[in-house]
Amino acid sequence: MKEQVPLGWAGIDVGKGHHWICFIDEADTTVWSTKVINDEAAILDAVGGVLARAEEVVWGVDVTGTMSGLLLALLAAHGQRVRYVPGRTVNQMASAYRGEAKTDARDGYVMAETLRHRGDLAEVEVATSLVTELRLLVTHRTGLVGDRVRMVNRLRDVLSGYFPALERSSTTPIAAAH
Template sequence: MEERARPGAAFLAFDVGKSSHRACAVDASGEVLFNREVANRPADIDRALAEAGAGARVVVDQKRNIGALVVARARAAGNPVSHLPGIAMKKARDMFPVTAKTDAIDAEVIARTAAGMPWTLREVAEETPAAASLRMLAAQRDFAVGSRTRAVNRLRAVLLEADPAFESAVDPSSRWQLAVLAELGGPFGIRAAGLRRFRSVAERAGGARRAASDRLWAAAAASASSGRPELAAESELVRSLAARAAADSAEAARLDALISDSLAGDEAYEALLTVPGVGPKTAAALVTLVDVSMFRSHDELAAYAGLAPCNRQSGTSLNSSSPSRGGNRTLKNLLIYSCTSLVGTDNRFGRYYDSCRARGMRHNKALKAVARKRLKVIYAIMRDGTPYREG
């Protein structure tokens, strides 16, 4: 593609990469002014911004990580910044008469989509240092939780292969049980350590009641005495996976405390804690994941969270509504499953759950309906900073 540098670009699109980006500038009529590679360095990005001209809207396909420097330099130059979500960009590329996928094509697709369909863009809100720190802590917490989940699932798989009866007796959410498995290993390691040491480890970890620890000891002793051979790798894997799950749990708890401390005194966070069923974890996720100024109504926020129904209509042959499978999955799960604590309560949301069940809804569907109803309140509270009041 011939490169022609002209002033007065309306849009400057970046198909961002780790070491370099592809920058494509188009004017108001959609004509390409230039399309070239730009190193992921401040000086090179600044030159592309200057060549595009003051006031050009910068559009990126990734606003974090590898795209963060582009966003920062565009902000410093006074350019407005927008984000074209990856799924929107992929669908837009399918409308272009090209079969290849190259950085040059992707950059032009972003630029032409921004010029021709500006409603597909998402404004990139400015972020204060405090908000950026909070977002990074929340992302690290999600990483720790995901790592813990993988370790626990693998631990269960190892125990299940060795002895299903012992696996069913283990509760990986219990801190003291993870401590026992991390220090002593599987059933053979527990029996070899003896009852006294087993109880010492369980009680030192905290939270182990004698009746509960006796049940785990009995299950381990029965498994080790069942006549099955002891696998050499079993105890080693159990120790490693239990230790990893325990460490990830401690890291997630530490990050939760840091997030709560960072949000202390935050108006929206404090107001959200007054909503029934919203605890520190859900409130922190809402504050870090949702910029309420970007949504014109609670309906838009519901669509973002994946709580809005997906309507399908075509002539007279198709007219249906089904649950959405999209949206921000992390936020969606938090909003839905935090409603579990509302079941059986006498507040408006608990009564709404009862009415949904009375109409024949299953439990999970009723929880989602309650989450959608509660989201209207959450949106208003985040928008106005006003605590919740029943009725």
């Protein structure tokens, strides 16, 4: 992997089902640009991918509402600075860049460029209570999933003990079901 850049800017075009992250360096080079599903694991992978490419990252989002809640909480949990780039500003700045029509990738790039040029954008404050509550909910969900898997395995064990023919006729072996 290449050496880390000292400072970079990541513009995130927030969406309901997915986000688009564009990461640029001080030379205005697009270092990384990708679509990220709005899912905890995918977002964490993307954040790790960006952080692996820079010593310091300034993140920017165009939405601070419900759609970006998980994203903002995960960035806050990793101690990242996030700035709000209003959609109106993105639209005005986009006219300064040649290229294709409005796309998620282009909006991400324009946001990253806006972050690079403007230091006056408001920082997004994510309440620490939100991060704590999110961690509690994720931990609780993980526990519930584990409980469900154990219950299904116990039920299969009991049923196969009384009805061994079920295991032989099953298309999915009991051991491979979880």
